[in-house]
Amino acid sequence: MKISIALIxxxxxxxxxxxxxxxxxxxxxxxxxxxxxxxxxEKLTWDEEVAEFAQTWCDNLAANDKFEHSKGSGYGExxxxxxxxxxxxxxxxxxxxxxKWYKEIKEYDWEKPGFTMATGHFTQVVWKSSTKLGCGIxxxxxxxxxxxNYSPPGNYQNQFEENVPKKVKKDKKKKADSLEEGDLEEGExxxxx
Numbered sequence: 001m002k003i004s005i006a007l008i009x010x011x012x013x014x015x016x017x018x019x020x021x022x023x024x025x026x027x028x029x030x031x032x033x034x035x036x037x038x039x040x041x042e043k044l045t046w047d048e049e050v051a052e053f054a055q056t057w058c059d060n061l062a063a064n065d066k067f068e069h070s071k072g073s074g075y076g077e078x079x080x081x082x083x084x085x086x087x088x089x090x091x092x093x094x095x096x097x098x099x100k101w102y103k104e105i106k107e108y109d110w111e112k113p114g115f116t117m118a119t120g121h122f123t124q125v126v127w128k129s130s131t132k133l134g135c136g137i138x139x140x141x142x143x144x145x146x147x148x149n150y151s152p153p154g155n156y157q158n159q160f161e162e163n164v165p166k167k168v169k170k171d172k173k174k175k176a177d178s179l180e181e182g183d184l185e186e187g188e189x190x191x192x193x
Contacts, residue, residue, distance in 0.1 A: 021046060028094030028135045028148065032125055035102045039126045040168040050075060050134025050149045058136035058147035065140065076130060076153030078121045080146040089144040090137045097146040101125050113160035120155055127154025128163040 021029065025046075033043040057070045067081050080097035082089070101121035108119045115123065124130070127150065135148040154163060 024090055024092065024094045024137050025051070025135055027092070028098055028137075028146070029133060031095050031098035031102075032133060032148075035098065036126050038167050039165045041126055041128045041165065042131070044131060044133040044150070047132035047134045047151065050132050050151050051136065052134070054134045054147045054149045055136030055138070057149075058138040058145045061145045061147070062138035062140040062143070067145070070147075073149065074151075074153070075134075076124045076127070076150035076155060078124055078148045078150075081143060082146075083143050086142075089139045089142050093137050093144040093146050094135055094148075097148070098125065108164070110166060113164060115155050115157065115160070123160065123164050124150055124154045126164055128165065129159075130154050 029044065029046055036043060053070075053073060053075065057073075061067060061079075061081075067079065069077055069079065078097070078101050080093070080100060082093055082096060102125055104119045104122035107116070108122060109116075129152055130150040132151040133148060134151075135146065138145045138147075156163075
């Protein structure tokens with residue numbers, strides 16, 4: 001009886017922690033997990049400690065108008081910056097970041113799995129051994145920064161073959177590396193690191 005009550009509280013806690021995410025962060029997690037599912041990789045879980053680090057780093061980048069990786073955090077990290085117009089530069093920023101990172105799949109060499117600067121964001125998004133995600137979004141004027149951190153980190157040499165699987169067969173009906181239409185807005189300027 002005690003075990004089932006504890007299990008109920010655990011399920012409620014996990015459901016509440018995901019429901020507690022605000023729109024842009026929830027979209028970011030959902031988009032990551034959609035892409036991971038395409039590769040038969042388990043979904044990431046949201047981690048508040050990782051998210052706190054990501055948000056602090058993102059706030060630092062925005063405050064200092066910089067775009068560079070953090071050092072020595074022990075997390076994997078993907079960064080994205082976009083410029084635009086409108087009332088809310090952060091609207092959809094996390095989702096757009098995940099889409100941009102995943103688009104690197106087109107450059108990934110499945111015959112020679114490994115790290116390249118052109119595919120490092122994609123490989124971190126789908127890295128099988130990463131289980132936790134935390135992201136932050138910061139704005140300054142018309143710019144938005146997205147910082148996502150992963151635990152444990154990915155992109156380790158000699159581990160790509162087992163951690164970056166090809167898409168699972170059920171997606172075969174779609175073009176091999178196709179992406180959803182409308183995922184990126186036309187004319188939008190963006191950057192990533």
